[in-house]
Amino acid sequence: MPEGDTIHHAANRIRPVLAGREPSEILTPQPRHRPGRWPERLGGRVVESVDAHGKHLFLRFAGGLTLHSHLRMTGSWGVYAAGARWRRSPRRAWLILRCEDAEVVQFDGPVLELLSEDRVRVDPRLAGLGPDVIGPDFEEPLFLRRLREGDPTRPIGDALLDQRTLAGIGNLWKAESCFAAGVDPWRRTGEVPDAEALAIVAFAREQMAVSARDGFTARPRAVYRRGGEPCPRCGTQIRRRGQWEDNRLTFWCPGCQR
Ligand SMILES: [Zn+2]
Numbered sequence: 400m401p402e403g404d405t406i407h408h409a410a411n412r413i414r415p416v417l418a419g420r421e422p423s424e425i426l427t428p429q430p431r432h433r434p435g436r437w438p439e440r441l442g443g444r445v446v447e448s449v450d451a452h453g454k455h456l457f458l459r460f461a462g463g464l465t466l467h468s469h470l471r472m473t474g475s476w477g478v479y480a481a482g483a484r485w486r487r488s489p490r491r492a493w494l495i496l497r498c499e500d501a502e503v504v505q506f507d508g509p510v511l512e513l514l515s516e517d518r519v520r521v522d523p524r525l526a527g528l529g530p531d532v533i534g535p536d537f538e539e540p541l542f543l544r545r546l547r548e549g550d551p552t553r554p555i556g557d558a559l560l561d562q563r564t565l566a567g568i569g570n571l572w573k574a575e576s577c578f579a580a581g582v583d584p585w586r587r588t589g590e591v592p593d594a595e596a597l598a599i600v601a602f603a604r605e606q607m608a609v610s611a612r613d614g615f616t617a618r619p620r621a622v623y624r625r626g627g628e629p630c631p632r633c634g635t636q637i638r639r640r641g642q643w644e645d646n647r648l649t650f651w652c653p654g655c656q657r
Contacts, residue, residue, distance in 0.1 A: 401470040401471075404567070406456050407533050413449045416498060416501045417449060423497050425495070428492055429493050432493070435513060437466075444461045445460070451533075452525075453529075453562055454569070465515070465519050467513075467525070473509060476505055479501065480500065481497070493506065493507070527563050530542050530545075532566065532567040533608055537604065539600075542564070551589030554584060555577070556649050559576070572607060575606070575618075579606075580599040622651060624648075626648075630655060633652065638650070638653055
């Protein structure tokens with residue numbers, strides 16, 4: 400599943416292809432996007448920047464128009480040399496941006512919209528996002544303030560998935576970061592001291608930055624999807640149970656996470 404590192408990795412691959420350039424062709428093959436006339440509205444405009452914030456990706460065009468994408472569980476971005484075979488079927492492409500030597504494709508993206516920069520600034524889904532866990536301007540005090548504003552009885556694992564508290568963490572990074580910091584993801588947030596909350600985030604920041612640079616094969620896998628296996632730290636059997644609103648599985652070691 401795409402988490403913040405996946406989106407930053409995509410942005411890092413798209414940026415050298417598109418930033419500062421005017422795409423030679425823009426296509427929106429899905430019928431639902433035809434009324435938006437994006438090729439006409441974006442044609443002739445330079446891509447000024449390619450930014451990620453948490454799990455959101457923004458392609459900012461000259462003139463204050465921004466393509467906003469969120470992949471949820473199913474979407475992906477691809478960057479290909481011109482003419483190379485795509486990893487998914489062309490029928491699943493939502494957006495194709497071509498330059499002379501490369502093409503950028505979004506597949507199966509459940510959220511893909513063209514917004515004005517003003518709208519990006521006030522849209523509650525975007526304006527309310529917490530600090531980006533991988534962002535260069537991540538501020539610990541802001542994260543702690545958002546964390547303490549939330550319900551102190553909710554488990555820390557839930558709080559980490561709340562994108563208003565911290566943007567970019569998904570199920571894998573929640574499980575692995577709590578494990579690395581020795582914190583039980585079920586412990587109430589109010590009973591997790593600042594130092595431990597920051598230790599969880601420090602691990603996520605450091606490791607997600609590696610994965611954003613090198614790709615998902617660089618992700619740690621100590622407990623995630625290892626339910627029933629022995630803990631690599633203490634040998635206790637790793638447990639799994641559904642957590643958060645859509646009951647996504649969390650993984651933890653009851654022996655060494657407190
Ligand atoms: Zn353990």
